[in-house]
C-alpha cells in the first residue's frame with residue numbers, strides 16, 4: 212500500500228448546536244482517488260473547508276505528511292501542497308484564463324516585490340516557464356482554454372469554468388487535490404469526460420492524492436478507488452463502490468434524501 | 474476594374490494615414506479650449522463636444538476599431554507629440570501662471586489617483602478616507618522643514634515613508650472587515666485624522682502650517698523665477714517641470730507593479746478573497762501592501778503640495794478631498810493606469826475652470842461623475858486583460874494580428 216499523505220482523525224466541526232461533521236476519520240494515500248459521498252447537507256463541503264483552513268475544527272486533527280495542520284491559515288496550507296476547487300466555482304472573473312492559472316502558481320514563487328524589483332531577468336524567465344506550464348495544463352483539460360488564454364474567465368460557460376478551476380488548483384503541482392462536486396451541473400456525457408480527465412491527472416502529477424466529493428453516486432463509480440459515505444455529518448459506510456452501493460444504510464440515506472427533494 | 478480597386482484602396486490608405494493627425498488636432502484643440510480659455514462656458518461646451526466624440530467612439534464599433542488601429546500604428550508619433558506637448562505647454566503660458574498652477578494641481582492629483590488606484594482599483598479595497606494619507610504626508614513634510622529645518626529631499630522621502638507606515642497601521646483593522654464595513658472604517662480614519670489635525674497645537678490646529686519652504690534644486694530655490702532669453706518665467710514654470718518628474722515616476726512605478734506578480738495577486742484578492750487564500754496568497758499582506766503603496770504615493774503628493782503652495786491646513790485633507798480622488802479613479806477606470814491619469818486630469822481641471830460658478834462648481838463636478846456612472850460605469854478606459862510577450866503565446870498573438878489586419 213502506498214504511503215498516507217493526508218488523513219483526518221476523529222474530525223468534528225460544530226456550528227453552534229449544529230454538528231456538521233461528527234467524529235469522521237479517513238485516510239488518503241498517494242496515487243489514490245478517495246470519494247466522499249453523501250446526500251446534500253451531509254457535511255462534505257465542510258470537510259474541505261476544514262482541511263483547507265477556512266474553518267478551524269472543533270476537535271480532532273488533520274494530518275498532512277505527518278504534520279498536524281488544523282488551525283493553519285489557508286494560504287499556508289495551500290503552500291504546503293493542498294489545493295482545492297469549490298462547489299460554486301470561484302474564479303477570478305475579471306482577469307484572463309491564463310492569469311487565473313498563474314495565480315494558482317502563487318505558492319511556487321519565492322518573494323514577490325523584492326524579487327520582481329531586483330531580479331527582473333530571472334523573473335521574466337520564470338514567467339515564461341510558468342506560461343508554458345499553464346498552457347500545458349489547460350490543454351490537458353480543455354484545448355479550448357489553451358487556445359483562448361486571454362479570454363476573461365467571467366465569459367466562460369459553466370463546464371469550462373469548472374475545468375479552469377481544476378487547472379488553477381493543479382498549477383502549483385500539489386500533493387493533494389480536493390475536488391468539490393466538479394461534475395455538478397454537467398450532463399452525463401460531459402461528466403463522464405471530466406472523470407476521464409480526473410483519472411489522467413495522475414499521469415501529469417505522479418503520486419498525487421485526490422479527494423472527490425460527490426452527491427451523485429453514479430459519477431464516482433468508475434473514478435474513486437475507495438469511498439466513504441457520510442450522512443448528517445456521520446460516516447455510515449466505507450469500502451469499494453460495490454460494497455457501499457449495496458449497503459442498506461447508504462440506500463436508505465439516499466432514498467430518504469430523494470423523498471425529501473421530491 | 475482592378476485599377477479602380479487599387480485606386481480606391483490607395484485613397485483609403487491615404488485617408489487612414491490622416492486619422493491619427495486628425496485625432497491629435499481635435500484632442501489638442503479640445504484640451505486647449507478646456508484648460509487654457511478662461512471662460513466656463515467654453516470649457517463646458519468643449520467638455521460636451523469631447524464627451525460626444527467619446528460616446529461616438531464607444532458606441533460605434535467601426536469607428537472604434539478604425540481609431541484604435543490607427544493609433545496603434547502611429548503610436549510612436551503619438552508618443553513624440555504627447556511628450557513634446559507636455560514639455561512645451563508651459564512655454565506658451567508664460568503670461569498665464571494661473572493656468573500652469575491648475576496643471577500643477579492636476580499633476581499632483583494624478584499621483585494621488587494612481588496611489589488610490591492600488592487600493593480601490595487593483596485590490597478592491599473601498600477607501601473613502603484617502604485624504605488622510607495625503608494629509609499625513611503634507612504635514613510630515615511641512616513640519617520637518619519648518620520646525621526642524623530638514624531639507625526638502627529628506628522631508629519628501631520621510632513623508633512618503635511615514636504615510637506608508639500610517640497606511641499599514643490603518644490597514645490592520647480593516648483586514649477583518651469586508652466591503653461596507655471596510656468603507657465605514659475608512660471614513661472613520663479619514664475623519665479622525667482630520668479632527669486630530671484640527672485640534673493638535675503642534676500641527677497649528679485649524680490655522681495649519683504657514684511658510685513651508687520651496688524645494689531646492691542644485692542649491693537654488695524653486696521660487697526664483699527663471700530668465701531665459703530676456704523673458705521672465707513665472708515660478709509655476711519651475712514647479713511644472715519639477716512635479717512632472719514625479720508624475721512620470723509615479724506612472725512608471727504603477728505600470729511596473731501592475732505588470733508584476735504583486736499586481737496580479739492584488740487582482741486575485743479583489744476578485745475573490747477566499748479563492749485567493751486557497752491559491753496560496755497571503756491576502757492580509759497583499760491588502761496591507763496595497764494600503765502602504767497607495768499611502769506612499771499620497772505622502773509624496775502631500776509633500777509636493779505643501780512645498781508648492783507653502784501653506785497647508787486641515788481643510789485641504791477633508792472628506793471632500795477623499796471623495797474627489799475616489800471620483801477620479803472611478804471615472805478614469807478602475808485598475809487602468811492611463812484611464813486613472815485621464816480621470817484625475819479632467820476632475821482636477823474642471824472644478825478650477827468652473828470657479829466662476831462659485832458654489833455651483835462642485836455641482837458641475839458631481840454631475841460629471843454622475844453622468845459617467847450612469848452611462849459608462851466601467852470608466853473612461855476599461856480594465857484591460859494583461860498581455861504577456863512570451864514565446865509560447867507568439868502563435869496566439871500573430872493569429873490575432875491577422876484577424877485585425
Ligand SMILES: Nc1ncnc2c1ncn2[C@@H]1O[C@H](COP(=O)(O)OP(=O)(O)O)[C@@H](O)[C@H]1O
Nearest residue numbers: 226229231249250251252253254255256257258
Ligand atoms: N459556516 C456555516 N455556518 C453554519 N452552518 C453551516 C456552515 N457551513 C455549513 N453549515 C451547515 O453544515 C451542514 C453541512 O453543510 P455542507 O458541508 O455544505 O453539506 P454538503 O456539502 O454535504 O452538501 C449543513 O446543514 C449546513 O447548513
Ligand SMILES: [Mg+2]
Nearest residue numbers: 255256257298
Ligand atoms: Mg457541498
